[in-house]
Every structure is written in structure tokens, then in C-alpha cells.
Amino acid sequence: MNWMAGAATAARLLSSRFPGSRHGTPALPPSRLLASGMLAAGLSVSCLLGLFAAPPALAQQPASPPLAAKPAATIPPEQTFNIGVVRQIPELPPWVAPLQMPPDDLGIAGAELGIRDNLTSGRFLKLDYKLTTETVPTDGDPLPVAQKLYDAGNRFILLDVPADQLLRISDAMKDSDVILLNVGAPDDRLRQEDCRANVFHIVPSRSMLTDALAQFLITKRWNNWFLMVGRTDADKLYADAVRHSAKKFGGKIVAEKVWDYGPDARATAQSEVPRGTQVGEYDMLIVADELGEFGDILPYNTWLSRPVAGTQGLMPLSWHETMENWAASQLQSRFFKTTKRLMRPLDYQFWEGVVAIGSAGIKTRNSDVKTVRDFMLGPGYDLPVFKGVAATFRGWDHQLRQPIVLAQPTNMVSLSPQEGFLHQVTPLDTLGFDKPETKCKFN
Amino acid sequence: MKRPVTLAAGLAALAGLLMIDALPAQAGPRAFISNERDHTMSVLDMDSLKVIKTIKTGRRPRGITASPDGKLIYLCASDDSRIEVYDSQTMELVKTLRSGPDPELFVLHPSGNPLYIANEDDNMVTVVNVNNNELVAEIPVGVEPEGMGVSPDGKYLVNTSETTNMAHVIDTSNNEIIENILVDSRPRFAQFSHDGKQLWVSSEVGGTVAVVDPATWKIVKKISFKIPGVADEAIQPVGIRLTKDGSKAFVALGPANRVAVIDPKTLEVEKYLLVGQRVWQLGFTPDEKVLVSTNGNSNDVSIIDVASEKVTKSITVGRAPWGVVIVP
Numbered sequence: 036m037n038w039m040a041g042a043a044t045a046a047r048l049l050s051s052r053f054p055g056s057r058h059g060t061p062a063l064p065p066s067r068l069l070a071s072g073m074l075a076a077g078l079s080v081s082c083l084l085g086l087f088a089a090p091p092a093l094a095q096q097p098a099s100p101p102l103a104a105k106p107a108a109t110i111p112p113e114q115t116f117n118i119g120v121v122r123q124i125p126e127l128p129p130w131v132a133p134l135q136m137p138p139d140d141l142g143i144a145g146a147e148l149g150i151r152d153n154l155t156s157g158r159f160l161k162l163d164y165k166l167t168t169e170t171v172p173t174d175g176d177p178l179p180v181a182q183k184l185y186d187a188g189n190r191f192i193l194l195d196v197p198a199d200q201l202l203r204i205s206d207a208m209k210d211s212d213v214i215l216l217n218v219g220a221p222d223d224r225l226r227q228e229d230c231r232a233n234v235f236h237i238v239p240s241r242s243m244l245t246d247a248l249a250q251f252l253i254t255k256r257w258n259n260w261f262l263m264v265g266r267t268d269a270d271k272l273y274a275d276a277v278r279h280s281a282k283k284f285g286g287k288i289v290a291e292k293v294w295d296y297g298p299d300a301r302a303t304a305q306s307e308v309p310r311g312t313q314v315g316e317y318d319m320l321i322v323a324d325e326l327g328e329f330g331d332i333l334p335y336n337t338w339l340s341r342p343v344a345g346t347q348g349l350m351p352l353s354w355h356e357t358m359e360n361w362a363a364s365q366l367q368s369r370f371f372k373t374t375k376r377l378m379r380p381l382d383y384q385f386w387e388g389v390v391a392i393g394s395a396g397i398k399t400r401n402s403d404v405k406t407v408r409d410f411m412l413g414p415g416y417d418l419p420v421f422k423g424v425a426a427t428f429r430g431w432d433h434q435l436r437q438p439i440v441l442a443q444p445t446n447m448v449s450l451s452p453q454e455g456f457l458h459q460v461t462p463l464d465t466l467g468f469d470k471p472e473t474k475c476k477f478n
Numbered sequence: 479m480k481r482p483v484t485l486a487a488g489l490a491a492l493a494g495l496l497m498i499d500a501l502p503a504q505a506g507p508r509a510f511i512s513n514e515r516d517h518t519m520s521v522l523d524m525d526s527l528k529v530i531k532t533i534k535t536g537r538r539p540r541g542i543t544a545s546p547d548g549k550l551i552y553l554c555a556s557d558d559s560r561i562e563v564y565d566s567q568t569m570e571l572v573k574t575l576r577s578g579p580d581p582e583l584f585v586l587h588p589s590g591n592p593l594y595i596a597n598e599d600d601n602m603v604t605v606v607n608v609n610n611n612e613l614v615a616e617i618p619v620g621v622e623p624e625g626m627g628v629s630p631d632g633k634y635l636v637n638t639s640e641t642t643n644m645a646h647v648i649d650t651s652n653n654e655i656i657e658n659i660l661v662d663s664r665p666r667f668a669q670f671s672h673d674g675k676q677l678w679v680s681s682e683v684g685g686t687v688a689v690v691d692p693a694t695w696k697i698v699k700k701i702s703f704k705i706p707g708v709a710d711e712a713i714q715p716v717g718i719r720l721t722k723d724g725s726k727a728f729v730a731l732g733p734a735n736r737v738a739v740i741d742p743k744t745l746e747v748e749k750y751l752l753v754g755q756r757v758w759q760l761g762f763t764p765d766e767k768v769l770v771s772t773n774g775n776s777n778d779v780s781i782i783d784v785a786s787e788k789v790t791k792s793i794t795v796g797r798a799p800w801g802v803v804i805v806p
Contacts, residue, residue, distance in 0.1 A: 155601050155621045156642035159658040362640065362664075365622050368580075368599055397643065397660070417684060419641060419663045423733075424711040425683045462709060 113161045114402045116153070118389055119189030120146050120168040121204075122219070123177050123196045128326035129298035134444070135327055142195055142218070143168050144374045145382030149389025152369075153396070162396055166389070171196070178204050185213055190404050193237075193388045195219030195381070198229070205231040212404045214411075216388040219381065223276060226432040226468060230475035235411065236434045237388045241276040243467035244351040247439030247451035248321075248344055249280035250465070254453045257318035261290040261341075263333070265324040266298075273323035273346060284456075290314035298328050308336035321345040348443065351451070354383035355442035363421040387420060387435070394418050422450060424463070432475040436463040507763050508566065509770050509804040510551050511779060512539035513796025519553060520795035521569060522770075524763055524804060527781060527791055531569055536562055540800045541583035541626075546590045548764070548805035552608075554581040554595070561593065561606070566805045575611050578604035583667075583801075585626040585635070587650065594635050596623040603637050605653060615653040619646050627668030627677065629692065638665035638679055645679045645688075647695055657695045661688045667759075669718040671742060680715035680729060687715050687729055689745055699745045701729075708734050717759035721766050726784065728769055730757040737771055737780075739787050751789050753780035761802035772799035 122142055131137075138144075146166060153164040167189060171177045177196045181204045184192055191214050194201055198220045205215055209231075217225065217236045225231075226240050252258070260281065264274040274291075281288050292314065296307050312320065312333075320337060322345040324330035330347030342348060356377035358367065366386075370378040378386075394417075395410045396402065410416055417425035418435070426437035441449040452462040464470070506525030512535070513520060519539060521531040536555025543552050544566065551564040554577065561575040561584070577584075580599035587594070592614050595604045601621055605614040620642025627636040628650070635648040638661070645668055647657035662684020669678045670692070677690040687701040703713045714732030720742060721727075727740040733756050739749040754773025757780070761770050769782040773792070779799055781791040 152621050152641060156639070156644070159620065159642070159644060159646070159655070362622070365598055365640075372599075394643075417663045419643075419683045425663050461711070463711075 113163065114396070114400060115163040115165060116191060116392055116396050116402045117165050117167070117187075117189045118146075118150070118392060119181070119184035119187075119192040120166065120385070121171060121177050121181050121184065121192065121194050121196060122168070123171040123175065123200065124173050125197075126173050128328055130301070130328070132327065132331055138374075138376055140374065141379060142381040142385045143170075144370070144376075145378065145385035145387075146193060146389050148370050148373070148382075149386040149393065151373075152386075152390055153393030156393065156397055160397060160400055162400065164389075164393060164396075176200075178207060182207065185211060190214065190402065191216065191392045191407075193218050193385060195385070198222040198225055201225065201234070202229060202231070205234050208233060214392075214404055214408055216391065218384040218388045222272065223468070226434050227474040230432050230477065232433075232477035234433060235391070235428060236432070237391060238384045239353050239437065239439060240434060240467050241273055242279055243434075243439060245273070245276040245280040245345075246283065246466045247351040247441060248349070249277075249284040249286050250451045250453040250456050251349075251441050251449055252286060252319055252344070253284050254455070258285065259287050259289045259316070259318045261312070261314055261317040261320045262288050262292070263312075263320060263322045263324075264291070264293050265322075265326065265328060265330075266294060267326060269325040270323040270346075273325055277321055277323060277345065289317050294324070294329050296329065300329055301332055304332040304336050308333060309338045312337040312339070317341060319344055320348075322347050349448060350442055352380045352440045352442055353387075353437070354378065354380045355440045355447050357442060357445065357447045358421070358440060359447070361421050361423040366421050387418070387426075391418055391435070426463075429464070429470070431470050431473045432468065434467060436461070436466070438463065439466060507804050507806050509761065509763075509779070509802055510542060510544075510553075510564075510566070511770075511772060511795050511802045512542045512553055512800045513798060514538055514540055514774070514800040515798035516796045518796045519551075519564070520799070522779070522793065522795070524768065527793055529793065529795060532796065533564070533569055536560060536574075541581065541596075542801040542803045543584065543586055544803045544805045545586065546588065551803065551805070552584065552586065552593065554584060556580055556582055556598075561595065563608075573611075575606055575608060576604075576613060577606070578602060578616065582624055583626050585628045587628060588630060588632045594626055594628065594637075596626050596637060598622050598624060598640075601639070603635075603648070617648060617653050617655070619655070620644050625665055625667040625679065627670050629670050629677075630672055630674045634692065636668040636670075636677060636679070638668050640664045640666065640682075643681075643684075645677075645690070659688075659690060659695055659697065661697070662686045662700070666716045667718050669720060671720050671724060672722045673724060676720075676742065678718045678720070678727065678729075680718055682714040682716055682732060685710060685713045685715065687718065687740075701740060701745055701747065703729075703731060703734070703738055703747060703750075705731075705734055705736060705750055708736070716757075717771075719760040719762055719769065721762070721784070728760055728782075730760050730771055732756055732758065733775075735773075737769075737782065749787055751780075751782060751787065753782070753789055754778045754792055758799070759801040761804050763804050764806045770802050770804065772802050774798045774800065 150166045169180045193216045215234045221241045223240050320343045322330040324346045334343045395407045399406045399410045420426045422438040439451045452465050456465045458465050509522040511520040519533045519535050523530045537557035541554035553562045559579050561577045563572045578597040581595045582598040584595040591608045593606045603617040620639025622640035625638035637646045645659040646655050649656050662681035664683040666682045667680045679688045688697045689699050691698050713734040715729050717730040719728045727742045729738045736750040753771045755775035757771045758774050759772050771780045778792045778794045
């Protein structure tokens with residue numbers, strides 16, 4: 036779908052309905068429409084400027100926007116940032132808990148909010164942002180779709196595709212003038228031996244997530260972990276990350292099991308889980324179940340009264356629906372206003388990806404790929420991500436370093452890095468692979 | 479029959495006590511402190527340094543200011559989307575004003591009218607006539623407008639938008655944006671010096687304060703902060719106050735739990751004062767001898783002696799104190 040469709044019509048409609056006067060008391064303030072309708076429709080910047088900046092009599096002439104920053108001599112010509120999105124729908128698990136049912140616009144809604152935020156900021160500097168989103172079915176091929184977006188002029192492409200597909204796209208576009216933003220694949224190998232110079236990772240890696248959890252557990256002195264691993268490859272990778280974090284921060288895996296009660300044990304959980312969790316003493320059951328096949332039936336069914344963490348229970352995440360602090364409630368309410376639902380981690384990662392470009396653009400004021408890329412990796416870049424501190428990119432693997440939320444399903448519990456985990460450069464680099472451990476070699 | 483009589487007498491006595499309590503000898507200045515998380519406003523007697531009253535307000539009170547004569551207290555009740563106006567003597571709610579959605583912070587024109595309100599959720603500044611509650615204008619600005627400053631001559635209004643990372647300069651004669659100044663991440667607060675020759679803008683996440691020359695709207699200097707033993711990420715400047723004589727500036731540094739003392743002439747940091755946790759906004763007494771800081775995470779305010787640059791006392795107020803204004 037092309038998100039920009041119909042914008043011109045919307046612009047005409049609005050500018051004729053509200054002939055510019057905002058000094059009186061209009062029945063429906065135009066700026067309210069600006070927030071909800073016009074930006075959502077993806078209006079071009081010049082229309083916005085014409086509508087709001089010109090004196091009433093001139094309101095319908097979109098020319099000569101006086102809102103742009105001065106001095107005029109330093110303004111480059113109007114810049115457009117074309118941002119594309121490719122989302123491949125993942126395979127659905129055997130069953131989906133009603134509360135976890137993915138909305139149709141999962142992720143995409145975050146990108147749309149990101150564009151609106153970029154436009155609200157960019158209009159003061161004559162910066163335009165356009166979004167084109169493409170959804171690929173589970174068994175489809177995202178490569179030609181990404182290629183098509185590139186051919187249509189998109190120089191910044193968000194990818195929510197499996198790791199292998201991401202590598203295919205990245206390699207096919209090796210010599211293209213493009214920045215790829217990984218917003219969905221948490222695989223550590225994409226930041227390590229399989230890193231690519233044209234890919235920036237917005238989504239936290241698995242090891243960033245498990246490190247964030249490990250720091251919290253160590254802070255609580257819940258050092259002995261029972262690891263329960265699901266049947267998928269992704270679960271095994273999550274378990275690898277948990278083992279790595281245990282080693283890194285001093286956690287001890289005192290027992291380990293593979294879940295072998297089938298894909299849907301809801302009906303027999305009360306009898307099977309107690310039997311399956313008799314492994315002796317431990318502090319915390321850590322579950323690796325990325326699909327959500329069994330993790331949610333573990334709490335309260337375990338043999339001992341021990342809490343659950345990992346992919347279910349207390350979860351390390353990029354974001355949570357209940358985040359409120361650090362002005363997060365503003366982002367949440369902006370998201371809710373247009374979608375009438377809460378912002379999920381994938382929505383947030385898409386939003387971060389789009390705003391990562393917008394945030395660079397406002398400083399470079401130039402949509403040239405190399406200029407944006409250099410700025411994103413430079414010292415002047417800081418991305419406010421509503422988690423207390425600014426996020427920046429790691430030069431050695433292009434991972435966005437950012438705090439990780441620890442949340443149980445209905446409430447945020449903590450934010451890592453935890454206090455006391457020190458680092459010579461930034462505490463954020465205690466999460467994930469730090470420079471000395473990197474196996475990434477670009478080119 | 480005895481009990482009700484006793485109870486009535488007791489109530490009468492209690493009422494009498496309350497009356498006395500509510501109307502102290504109106505000698506010293508009083509600080510009004512908005513408590514974001516328990517929806518109240520604490521009134522602090524600045525002579526005795528005691529909380530003399532806690533007023534129930536609208537939900538999520540944040541920005542707070544006073545009329546130039548000190549008679550009226552204006553308060554943003556963010557979650558109720560209105561401005562509440564209190565009589566600073568009787569401490570009663572006088573009226574409410576329209577605010578636009580989610581008002582966070584505002585500033586009064588130096589003449590006392592109109593009121594310029596940042597609508598954090600709606601990318602807008604709302605201008606309201608405080609006398610008749612009329613909407614004067616709505617000015618579209620960047621994402622999450624927050625900080626509001628007005629030049630001493632009232633000609634310029636400055637609004638910072640937290641996510642757009644700009645300070646928008648607005649000509650108050652026609653409510654048009656005339657300049658956009660890019661600053662560091664999450665600009666929170668804007669404050670003009672009393673001679674109008676400097677504009678200070680704090681960037682919470684960027685960790686800096688930009689000092690702007692209003693003659694050119696160019697940044698003269700970005701002040702950054704270093705505190706031994708405190709991570710750079712924890713240094714998050716928010717509230718700013720400058721003395722009228724231009725000799726001292728104070729900047730609240732959020733989770734660094736410090737207030738920085740800066741020389742506005744050299745723009746160098748001279749000292750850091752340890753206050754309560756997550757220090758947010760600041761307010762002077764009318765004689766500028768005392769500065770009060772609101773400390774959101776320790777639920778108290780710190781009293782700072784301006785001359786000696788020392789923190790002399792902390793006083794428990796409500797939950798998550800946000801802003802403070804002190805009237806004669």
C-alpha cells in the first residue's frame with residue numbers, strides 16, 4: 036500500500052475549509068486537524084506552511100513559507116527523505132493468547148507516527164518525509180519488494196524480515212546508495228560475524244535483552260537460574276544469549292530443560308508443568324519461547340513458587356505498553372490517538388527507525404545518504420527514545436545502544452542498565468556486545 | 479445525649495483551629511508548589527518554612543506561575559486540560575481557564591495578560607486572554623512543546639519543542655514564528671535574562687544549556703556540566719532561574735540531584751549544590767535571597783540561600799513536586 040495516496044486531495048479539502056484564520060475562535064481549530072488529519076494524510080510541507088504561516092488573505096497560496104529558519108542563505112533547497120518499509124508477516128504460532136493477538140497494522144502504525152513526528156519537526160526547516168510501506172506474506176520473497184522500493188527512490192528502508200532475508204537484501208544492495216534499518220531481527224550474528232556495513236540495527240539484539248535481564252536478576256541476588264528452552268531455532272538462540280549473559284554477569288544456570296510437552300499444552304498445564312519443573316532449588320525460571328507456545332502457561336504452574344522471566348513473565352523489551360516515565364506517556368498518547376490501541380515493542384522499533392532518520396535529517400538538512408550515514412555515526416548524533424537517556428549507534432556494529440525495559444505483562448518493572456554496572460565509556464555498552472568483544476568486520 | 483454534644487464541640491474547636499491554620503498572619507512570602515502525582519498544591523510559608531496548607535487541585539498539576547502582582551496563582555492541571563486560577567491570599571480556586579489539551583507549562587505576558595500555554599500532546603501553543611477566557615490564537619509548533627519563555631519587553635515568546643529539538647521564537651504582536659533555533663535533545667525550559675540580552679534554553683537529554691543572543695537568535699555558548707561521580711547521562715538540565723541583577727544563574731540538573739550555579743557573564747559553572755532527587759524546577763522569593771528547588775523523586779523541596787550558595791533545609795511536600803512559584 037502506498038501511504039501517500041490521496042494526500043493532495045486532503046490538502047485541497049482542508050485548505051478550502053479553513054481559509055487560514057487562526058486568530059479568531061474557529062469551531063474546529065485547524066491545528067487540531069493538523070495533528071490528527073493532515074499530517075496523517077502525509078501532506079507536503081509546503082502545503083502546511085502555506086496554510087498556517089501566511090496571513091489570512093494569502094492563506095491559499097502555498098508559496099514563500101515564512102516559517103523556515105533563517106538565515107536564508109544557509110538553507111539548502113527543500114529536501115525530501117523517502118523512507119520505505121518492508122514487513123514480512125511472521126509465521127503464526129500454533130495458538131495465540133487473546134491478549135497477544137497481533138493487530139493488522141503492527142509495526143506499520145509506529146512508522147506512520149514516526150513520519151508524523153518527523154514532519155512536524157521538519158516543516159520548520161523545509162524538510163519533507165514520505166513513507167511507503169510494503170507487506171510481504173509469510174511465504175513471500177521480500178528481496179524484490181525491497182528492490183522495488185529502492186528503485187522508486189527510497190534511500191532509507193526499514194526491514195522487518197528474518198535474518199537470512201535481511202542478509203540477502205543487504206548483499207543485493209551492497210553497492211546501492213541506501214541505508215537499511217533492521218527493526219525486527221534480534222539475531223546476534225547480524226551484529227557479529229554476519230554484520231553488514233549498509234545495515235543499522237534499531238531492534239535490540241538478543242544479548243542486549245538477556246544482559247538487561249541478567250543485570251536485574253543479579254541486582255536482586257536471584258543468581259540461580261533454571262533455563263527452559265523451546266523447540267524452535269530462535270528459542271535456542273535466545274537460550275545461547277541467556278547462557279552468555281549468565282557468564283558475563285555471574286548468574287548460574289543450575290538446571291536446563293527443553294520443553295517437550297508439544298506445541299499446545301494449555302489444557303494439561305496444571306498437571307504437566309509441575310512435573311516438568313521439578314529440578315531442585317533455583318531462584319528464577321528463565322524461559323526461551325519466542326513464539327509464545329508455552330511460556331505463558333508456566334507462571335503459577337511451577338513445582339516451586341518461583342517467578343518466571345525471559346520471553347514471558349518478566350520480559351526484557353525495547354518498549355512496553357505501560358511505559359510512562361521519561362515523557363514516554365506523550366509518545367504513548369500520540370500513538371493511541373490515531374491507532375486507538377497501545378504501542379507494542381514492534382511499533383516502537385518502527386517508530387525509532389523512522390525517527391532515527393528524521394533526527395539525523397534535522398541536523399544535516401540534507402537527504403544525501405552518505406551525509407545522513409556519517410552523521411548517524413558521528414559524535415553529534417543523539418536520538419531521544421523516551422527511555423531517560425539518548426540513544427546512539429555503536430560504530431563497531433551499527434547497533435543502536437539504548438536502555439532496555441523490564442516489564443511484566445501489566446506493568447513496567449525496571450529499566451536496564453541497572454545502577455552499579457559500570458563502563459568506561461557509557462553504561463549502555465554493558466548491554467550486548469561491546470567493542471572489545473566484537474566479531475564484526477565491515478567489508 | 480452526651481456524645482453528640484462533645485463531638486459537636488470538638489468539631490467546632492477543630493474548625494476554629496483550622497481557621498487559624500488557614501489564615502496565618504500574612505507577613506512572609508509564600509511558595510506554591512505543584513505536586514504532579516497526588517494532584518495537590520502545597521503552600522509553604524517562607525518565614526517559618528512550614529507547609530501551611532495542601533490544596534486539592536485538578537489532576538496532574540505541573541506548570542505554575544503567578545500574576546505580576548502576586549495575587550493570583552495560575553496552575554496547569556494537565557490531565558484535566560484546564561488552567562486553574564487561585565487567590566494567593568485565600569488559597570481558594572477563583573476560576574478555571576481554557577488551556578487546550580494536556581497543558582504542561584505556560585508563561586504569562588509581563589503585563590499579566592495573555593497566558594501562553596504549551597500543549598504537549600497537540601504540537602501547539604495556545605494563547606488565552608486571562609480576563610475573559612477567550613482563545614486568542616493557536617500557534618502550531620514542533621512535537622511536544624514544553625518550555626515557555628517571554629522576553630522582558632513582552633515582544634518575543636520562546637517555546638521549546640522536546641522532540642523537534644528547537645526553540646521557536648514567536649513574535650507576540652502577530653503570533654507568528656519568526657525563528658527556529660536548533661538546540662540539543664529534549665529542550666525543556668526557556669528563560670530570558672532580565673535585561674533581555676540573553677535567552678537560556680536547557681536540553682534535558684542533550685545535557686546542555688544553550689545561551690542565545692536575542693539580537694541575532696544565534697547560540698553564543700552551550701554550557702555543559704561535569705560532576706565527579708555522576709554519570710554524564712544523569713545530568714539533565716531542566717529549570718533555569720537568573721537573578722535580576724544578572725550576577726547568578728541557577729540550573730536544575732534533574733537526576734544528577736544538583737543545582738548548578740553559573741556566572742551569566744562568563745557562562746562558566748561555578749558550583750554544584752546537592753539537593754533532593756530529580757530536581758525539576760526552581761523559584762526565587764521576591765527579594766531573591768532564597769531559591770526553592772522542587773525534587774520530584776524525593777517528594778521534597780530544597781531551600782537554597784542565594785548569597786552563600788548553600789542548601790539550608792529540605793521540606794517534605796506532596797508526591798512528585800513539579801513546579802514552584804513564590805509570591806509576596
